[in-house]
Amino acid sequence: MSATATSRFECGVCWQVYDPEAGDPVWQIAPGTLFEELPDEWCCPNCDAPRSKFLRVTDDG
Numbered sequence: 001m002s003a004t005a006t007s008r009f010e011c012g013v014c015w016q017v018y019d020p021e022a023g024d025p026v027w028q029i030a031p032g033t034l035f036e037e038l039p040d041e042w043c044c045p046n047c048d049a050p051r052s053k054f055l056r057v058t059d060d061g
Helices: none
Strands: 008-011 054-057
Antiparallel strands (some): 008 054
């Protein structure tokens, strides 16, 4: 299942959600930035977990 422009990703450690529509104000990531476009050093703004701990959120009922 591939990510789309509106795909959100959730931290598997603290459940923080990265929403590309909102970006990440903690890391000064502009709204509209896809998860795949985040800098390599980006980590969870809540618990500092690495990007590898994030899983795509599905909106399937």
